[in-house]
Amino acid sequence: MNACELPSANRADKKLCEVLKESKVIVVVGLSPKEHRASHQVAKYMQEKGYKIVPVYPREEKILGERVYRSLDEIDFEVDIVDIFRKSEDTPPIVQKAVKLPGVKCIFLQEGIKNEESKRIAKEAGVFYIEDKCLMVEHKRCESEGLL
DSSP: OOTTOOOHHHHHHHHHHHHHHHOOEEEEETOOSOTTSHHHHHHHHHHHTTOEEEEEOSSOSEETTEEOBSSGGGOOSOOSEEEEOSOGGGHHHHHHHHTTSTTOOEEEEOTTOOOHHHHHHHHHHTOEEEOSSOHHHHHHHHHHTTOO
């Protein structure tokens, strides 16, 4: 590696900051209406930072003041990031649908969620993929580094 080359983890971190800077719409799969849940706290933080949140949840009519979609199949408008709060083993079919959404730039699996099949699906579709990280923590990092 030459002196000007970033290690791949740093390149991915920088790319994520670029995606966050360019993004406006975040689909949150598994967004709980319960305020104490991580999905709710992360989505609320991102909403407060100016992102449009699109909840995907099997129940509820509204979460965080936004219309709730039952599945990714109902979304027919441009999105930037799909943030997934589901068990690792449940993610491949979600990622399969997410990579087909109009405009999607990034598939994001939250902290503790990793899946090789999901990673393969995203990579084959040419969609930037992050797993096992918290979107809120990454946003705060990008902000503190002056990259947003």
